[in-house]
Amino acid sequence: GNSVTQMEGPVTLSEEAFLTINCTYTATGYPSLFWYVQYPGEGLQLLLKATKADDKGSNKGFEATYRKETTSFHLEKGSVQVSDSAVYFCALRSTGGGNKLTFGTGTQLKVEL
Amino acid sequence: GAVVSQHPSWVICKSGTSVKIECRSLDFQATTMFWYRQFPKQSLMLMATSNEGSKATYEQGVEKDKFLINHASLTLSTLTVTSAHPEDSSFYICSALGTSADVTDTQYFGPGTRLTVL
Numbered sequence: 655g656n657s658v659t660q661m662e663g664p665v666t667l668s669e670e671a672f673l674t675i676n677c678t679y680t681a682t683g684y685p686s687l688f689w690y691v692q693y694p695g696e697g698l699q700l701l702l703k704a705t706k707a708d709d710k711g712s713n714k715g716f717e718a719t720y721r722k723e724t725t726s727f728h729l730e731k732g733s734v735q736v737s738d739s740a741v742y743f744c745a746l747r748s749t750g751g752g753n754k755l756t757f758g759t760g761t762q763l764k765v766e767l
Numbered sequence: 768g769a770v771v772s773q774h775p776s777w778v779i780c781k782s783g784t785s786v787k788i789e790c791r792s793l794d795f796q797a798t799t800m801f802w803y804r805q806f807p808k809q810s811l812m813l814m815a816t817s818n819e820g821s822k823a824t825y826e827q828g829v830e831k832d833k834f835l836i837n838h839a840s841l842t843l844s845t846l847t848v849t850s851a852h853p854e855d856s857s858f859y860i861c862s863a864l865g866t867s868a869d870v871t872d873t874q875y876f877g878p879g880t881r882l883t884v885l
Contacts, residue, residue: 690876697773697860697878698811743810753799753864755874757810 656681660744660758667734667765675729675761677718677744685746687711687720687727688755692741701729701742734765770794771863773877780851781885787847788880790861796841797863801874802834805858817844851884858882 661676679685686705690698702711707722716731727744744758770793780786790800798819803811815825815836823836833855835847844863848855858881862874 688873697771698862698876700873700875703873752816753874754801754813754816755811759810760808762808 656685656746656748656756658744658746658756658758660742660761663741663760663762665761665763667763669736669765669767670733671765673729673731673734673738673763675742675744675763677727677729677758679725679727679744679746681725681746681748681756683749684722685748687718688745688747689716689718689727689729690743690745690757692743692760694740698743734763736765736767739763739765769865769873769875771861771875771877773861773880775880776878777881777883779883779885782852783850785847785849786851786882787845788859788861788882790844790846790863790877792842792863792875795863795865797844797865798841799864800838800844801862801864802836802844802846803860803862805860805879811860848882851882853884856882856884
């Protein structure tokens with residue numbers, strides 16, 4: 655079946671540091687890949703997505719590239735801010751899966767001054 | 768655009784009572800909505816898929832008689848937790864699947880409802 659594996663958190667960084675949150679997946683066919691962000695006390699917000707191999711999703715300074723050869727979709731940001739502190743979820747939607755999303759366990763990011 | 772609301776944002780109830788949670792897509796129509804449950808510091812667990820005008824499809828292990836889902840219009844789905852017990856306490860999140868050109872094929876999530884059963 656489908657699965658998403660994320661690096662365990664929490665990840666603690668200083669402001670302006672470089673961020674990488676690893677995400678790898680297992681799926682049949684050609685899934686679409688997503689990153690969602692959940693701020694404290696709030697629901698999930700779509701951060702970025704990629705629907706085919708080699709696509710790069712980007713938003714708010716965050717980027718992730720769909721790498722089919724390594725089945726990865728790592729999230730990166732060049733310079734994090736305190737306001738980026740949140741939980742980040744990697745997810746996939748498989749082809750023929752009825753639009754269901756499979757989520758990773760989430761990675762908490764804490765950014766300190 | 769693509770805003771989804773939930774009501775209430777939090778609710779406390781006594782064991783044995785029923786609680787209804789509403790999920791609305793505010794600026795788009797959604798033929799499909801999803802209901803998730805999230806435990807503390809864990810990922811989202813899909814409970815059921817709600818399709819407008821038809822019965823919901825429940826995931827394995829989810830009691831359909833306990834978690835009643837109704838999707839009566841293109842902008843509203845409700846989840847009713849019947850005869851709630853403390854183990855039902857959780858964070859319930861809905862999402863709506865965009866279908867129009869600008870929101871197509873992406874799930875948009877509500878802010879969640881915190882249910883506490885005493």
